[in-house]
Amino acid sequence: MKSKEKAVKSPRRTWSDPGLDPELDPELDPELDPDTEAEPASSEQEGSEASVRIGGSWRGSLRSGRRGGEGGGGDAARGAGGRSALASHRRRRQHGTKERNVRRLESNERERQRMHKLNNAFQALREAIPHVKMDKKLSKIETLTLAKNYIKSLTTIILGMSGACLPKSEVPTDASTAKLLQCYLEEDGEEDLSQYLARKHSFSQGS
DNA sequence: TAGGCCATCTGGTCCT
DNA sequence: AGGACCAGATGGCCTA
Numbered sequence: 001m002k003s004k005e006k007a008v009k010s011p012r013r014t015w016s017d018p019g020l021d022p023e024l025d026p027e028l029d030p031e032l033d034p035d036t037e038a039e040p041a042s043s044e045q046e047g048s049e050a051s052v053r054i055g056g057s058w059r060g061s062l063r064s065g066r067r068g069g070e071g072g073g074g075d076a077a078r079g080a081g082g083r084s085a086l087a088s089h090r091r092r093r094q095h096g097t098k099e100r101n102v103r104r105l106e107s108n109e110r111e112r113q114r115m116h117k118l119n120n121a122f123q124a125l126r127e128a129i130p131h132v133k134m135d136k137k138l139s140k141i142e143t144l145t146l147a148k149n150y151i152k153s154l155t156t157i158i159l160g161m162s163g164a165c166l167p168k169s170e171v172p173t174d175a176s177t178a179k180l181l182q183c184y185l186e187e188d189g190e191e192d193l194s195q196y197l198a199r200k201h202s203f204s205q206g207s
Numbered sequence: 208t209a210g211g212c213c214a215t216c217t218g219g220t221c222c223t
Numbered sequence: 224a225g226g227a228c229c230a231g232a233t234g235g236c237c238t239a
Contacts, residue, residue: 103225108216110226115214139212 126138129150138146 104217107218107226111217111228112215114227119214141212 122140122143125147126143129143129147131138131142131146
C-alpha cells in the first residue's frame with residue numbers, strides 16, 4: 001500500500017452543509033466559476049471544531065475515530081471530493097430542506113461505511129492471494145485480476161488431481177464444475193483441502 | 208508534471 | 224419509506 005499519510009485537508013462545503021444557506025450559494029448562479037465557490041471557508045475551518053459536521057461527517061472528526069480498523073486502507077483524513085457538475089446541476093432543482101440535509105448526511109455516512117466494508121473485503125482478498133510484490137499494496141484492479149487468476153490456477157490443479165480435465169478453453173464444464181464442487185463439499189473446509197493439496201504435492205514430488 | 212489510484216460526495220435506481 | 228447499491232465527478236497523494 002502506498003503509505004498515504006496525507007495532509008489534513010480542509011473539508012469542502014457542500015450544499016448539505018447546515019451552515020450554508022442554499023439560497024445564497026454562489027453555485028446557484030450558472031455564470032459563476034465552480035472553482036471559486038465552496039473553497040473560502042476552508043482555511044478557517046481547518047483543524048477547528050467548526051469542521052465537525054452533523055453526524056461527524058467532516059473528516060476532521062473522522063480522523064481520530066476510523067483509522068484503526070482500516071487495515072491500512074482508506075485515509076479518512078483525505079480531502080473531501082467535491083460535488084460533481086452533475087450533482088450541482090441536480091441541486092438547482094432540489095432545494096435542501098433541513099430534513100433533507102440530515103438525510104443526505106446520514107446517507108453519506110452509510111456510504112462511507114459501505115465503502116469501508118468493501119475495502120476491508122479487498123484487504124482480506126489481498127491477504128488471501130499470493131503475490132510477488134509483498135512490499136507494495138496491490139491496487140484493487142490488481143487484486144481482482146490476481147484473485148481471478150489464482151482461482152483459475154487452483155481450479156486447474158484441483159480438477160487435475162480429482163481426475164477431471166479442463167477443456168482447452170480453460171473454462172470448466174458443468175460436469176467438471178460439479179465434480180469440483182463435490183470435492184469441496186466432501187473435503188469439508190479449506191483445511192482439509194490444503195491437506196489434500198499438500199498430500200498430492202508430496203505425492204507428485206515423490207513420483 | 209502527468210497519470211494512477213483512491214476516498215468522498217451526490218443523486219438516481221433498485222430492493223426489502 | 225428507507226437503506227443498499229451504483230456510477231459520475233472531484234480533488235488529494237504518490238510515483239515514474
